[in-house]
Amino acid sequence: MPDGDGKFRIGIKYCGGCRAHYERAAETARVTEALCPSGRYDFELAQPGIPYDVLLVATGCATACPSLSPYTYGRAVTITAAGGGAAAAEEIRKIAETPAELFG
Amino acid sequence: MPLMTGEQYIESLRKLDVKVYMFGKEEKNWIDHPIIRPSINCVAMTYDLAHDPEYEDLMTATSNLTGHRVNRFTHLHQSTDDLIRKVKMQRLLGRKTASCFQRCVGMDAFNAVYSTTYECDQKHGTHYHENFKNYMIYVQDNDLTIDGAMTDPKGDRGKGQGAQADPDLFVHIVERRPDGIVVRGAKAHQTGSINSHEHLVMPTQAVGEADKQYAVSFAVPSDAPGLFMVYGRQSCDTRKLEPGADVDLGNKQFGGQEALVVFDNVFVPNERIFLCEEWDFAGMLVERFAGYHRQSYGGCKVGVGDVIIGAAALAAEYNGADKASHIKDKLIEMTHLNETLFSCGIACSCEGCPTAAGNYQIDLLLANVCKQNVTRFPYEIVRLAEDIAGGLMVTMPSERDFKSDLKVPTASELTLGDWCNKFFKGAEGVTTENRMRILRFLENICLGTSAVGYRTESMHGAGSPQAQRIMIARQGDFETKKKLAKTIAGIKE
Ligand SMILES: Cc1cc2nc3c(=O)[nH]c(=O)nc-3n(C[C@H](O)[C@H](O)[C@H](O)COP(=O)(O)OP(=O)(O)OC[C@H]3O[C@@H](n4cnc5c(N)ncnc54)[C@H](O)[C@@H]3O)c2cc1C
Numbered sequence: 001m002p003d004g005d006g007k008f009r010i011g012i013k014y015c016g017g018c019r020a021h022y023e024r025a026a027e028t029a030r031v032t033e034a035l036c037p038s039g040r041y042d043f044e045l046a047q048p049g050i051p052y053d054v055l056l057v058a059t060g061c062a063t064a065c066p067s068l069s070p071y072t073y074g075r076a077v078t079i080t081a082a083g084g085g086a087a088a089a090e091e092i093r094k095i096a097e098t099p100a101e102l103f104g
Numbered sequence: 105m106p107l108m109t110g111e112q113y114i115e116s117l118r119k120l121d122v123k124v125y126m127f128g129k130e131e132k133n134w135i136d137h138p139i140i141r142p143s144i145n146c147v148a149m150t151y152d153l154a155h156d157p158e159y160e161d162l163m164t165a166t167s168n169l170t171g172h173r174v175n176r177f178t179h180l181h182q183s184t185d186d187l188i189r190k191v192k193m194q195r196l197l198g199r200k201t202a203s204c205f206q207r208c209v210g211m212d213a214f215n216a217v218y219s220t221t222y223e224c225d226q227k228h229g230t231h232y233h234e235n236f237k238n239y240m241i242y243v244q245d246n247d248l249t250i251d252g253a254m255t256d257p258k259g260d261r262g263k264g265q266g267a268q269a270d271p272d273l274f275v276h277i278v279e280r281r282p283d284g285i286v287v288r289g290a291k292a293h294q295t296g297s298i299n300s301h302e303h304l305v306m307p308t309q310a311v312g313e314a315d316k317q318y319a320v321s322f323a324v325p326s327d328a329p330g331l332f333m334v335y336g337r338q339s340c341d342t343r344k345l346e347p348g349a350d351v352d353l354g355n356k357q358f359g360g361q362e363a364l365v366v367f368d369n370v371f372v373p374n375e376r377i378f379l380c381e382e383w384d385f386a387g388m389l390v391e392r393f394a395g396y397h398r399q400s401y402g403g404c405k406v407g408v409g410d411v412i413i414g415a416a417a418l419a420a421e422y423n424g425a426d427k428a429s430h431i432k433d434k435l436i437e438m439t440h441l442n443e444t445l446f447s448c449g450i451a452c453s454c455e456g457c458p459t460a461a462g463n464y465q466i467d468l469l470l471a472n473v474c475k476q477n478v479t480r481f482p483y484e485i486v487r488l489a490e491d492i493a494g495g496l497m498v499t500m501p502s503e504r505d506f507k508s509d510l511k512v513p514t515a516s517e518l519t520l521g522d523w524c525n526k527f528f529k530g531a532e533g534v535t536t537e538n539r540m541r542i543l544r545f546l547e548n549i550c551l552g553t554s555a556v557g558y559r560t561e562s563m564h565g566a567g568s569p570q571a572q573r574i575m576i577a578r579q580g581d582f583e584t585k586k587k588l589a590k591t592i593a594g595i596k597e
Contacts, residue, residue, distance in 0.1 A: 013161075014158045014161060015161055016160070016162025016192060016196060017159050018162060018192035018193065018407075019192075019195060019410070024158060025158055065189075065192075066161045
């Protein structure tokens with residue numbers, strides 16, 4: 001659901017990485033590289049109180065323990081393993097192309 | 105300044121006039137001393153990771169006292185989730201440093217003193233909890249590192265505090281003044297004490313009424329008049345003084361640190377006193393601190409264990425032995441042992457409960473089981489690592505020999521470096537230097553400077569093995585278990 005300037009806002013949130021099985025930042029970089037060229041998506045590190053269309057959560061393992069309750073977002077897309085960045089980019093693209101009313 | 109960076113932390117230490125003695129003389133510039141600096145780098149990591157978006161989720165927490173975002177090392181646990189996150193944070197730091205990062209003792213002391221002062225005030229009408237809350241706000245808002253100082257030198261172990269030939273072998277009150285108290289004695293084995301901003305002192309064991317002057321808890325800055333420290337040397341520490349030392353150090357950047365902290369009539373103002381002769385609360389404080397600290401080891405040692413397992417796997421690869429089934433099995437066994445420790449750390453956190461003061465404490469039985477395992481498993485892990493590494497980790501020449509261009513006067517006319525590199529080559533495609541690096545890392549952790557933190561601290565830190573067995577006996581609830589057996593076996597008495 002793009003905001004007023006037509007941009008689709010994505011907040012990036014990492015777990016604490018106590019036993020991360022892969023390079024989380026490399027996977028989120030894959031997402032930004034895949035989506036940025038279109039000029040449609042805005043990425044930033046997630047901050048409480050700022051509304052995001054998608055919260056991109058990169059967790060080091062399947063436990064996915066970070067609490068997302070401080071954040072305001074439409075949908076959460078989670079990467080839990082190496083190589084998950086490509087699928088996450090695809091999922092975000094689909095969400096962005098889906099009519100807004102689906103997300104209330 | 106709620107969250108300092110590593111650099112700001114190091115600069116903040118320079119402002120303290122700390123008295124440090126080492127190798128028989130006062131060491132004025134201890135911050136940049138090659139033997140001490142790696143331990144400071146380790147603590148600095150606890151600050152830097154709190155600013156890193158990839159780690160802040162574990163490294164920071166919201167203070168129950170101020171609502172500010174604080175470093176988790178200064179946090180009072182507010183839930184079982186906080187207890188779990190503490191253990192995960194410790195594993196993370198162990199993975200990043202392969203060393204003791206020293207800031208846990210202070211965190212464990214905060215949580216123990218917080219709840220004990222509350223209960224002491226309830227019974228005795230004292231005002232220690234308010235003192236301590238104000239102190240914690242100061243610690244959190246300035247993001248300080250605090251030495252959790254419990255262990256006294258103890259002298260003759262067969263005698264209690266008051267029965268020692270020298271009364272100073274346990275920290276005690278020597279004078280009460282209207283504005284505070286004067287204390288005397290020492291704390292031994294103090295982790296990270298030199299690079300701490302303050303010392304939070306607690307009694308070392310339960311105290312009887314006759315010895316109530318030993319029931320004392322307080323905080324003083326590291327440069328309080330009358331306080332000085334004597335650096336504890338570590339196996340192979342002077343390698344760090346060798347010019348250009350790198351490979352031979354095993355872990356050049358990080359390390360741990362312990363020291364003897366002496367209190368030669370140190371004045372403590374009233375507002376920094378958290379227990380003063382209320383002897384009936386000394387045991388509670390010791391038990392709570394020990395409980396938290398026994399939980400801690402289910403995180404920090406596991407993180408270091410992760411690096412050791414990685415190093416052993418690399419050593420096997422570099423030796424060309426990685427395909428052997430017994431090597432794979434040994435790596436599996438190391439992982440099993442390491443994850444068992446983590447399971448204990450997580451379990452005692454999940455089963456935590458609130459104290460009367462509101463902060464959470466761990467399940468005491470499970471925390472003691474955790475630490476009891478820690479007194480054993482790291483030893484087995486390094487035994488397996490030494491097995492996989494091979495004898496070269498303790499017999500290979502120095503890095504200067506490997507790098508030497510000295511011509512050896514033999515027929516081949518090769519340099520000393522050529523000979524070393526020729527005969528210490530391992531698997532195809534692996535440089536001799538990389539092979540040396542991983543073997544020296546293992547040497548350092550198994551029997552060099554880092555063995556202090558990974559081995560002997562695992563044995564004695566947070567109490568020697570027998571201390572946990574005493575707690576396990578107390579918490580084991582054998583009567584209930586006997587009843588269970590009687591019911592199932594149909595015994596009616
Ligand atoms: C690397 C390291 C870091 C540490 N960091 C800290 C720290 O930051 N803060 C802190 O406060 N402490 C710290 N400690 C201290 C730690 O808690 C003590 O080492 C531990 O409590 C054991 O005390 P001790 O070393 O004096 O050994 P001892 O008490 O001398 O124990 C040696 C042996 O004697 C036995 N023993 C001792 N007394 C008796 C007795 N009365 N009856 C029967 N058996 C007995 C013990 O069970 C043990 O087997 C650290 C220790 C180490 C090794």
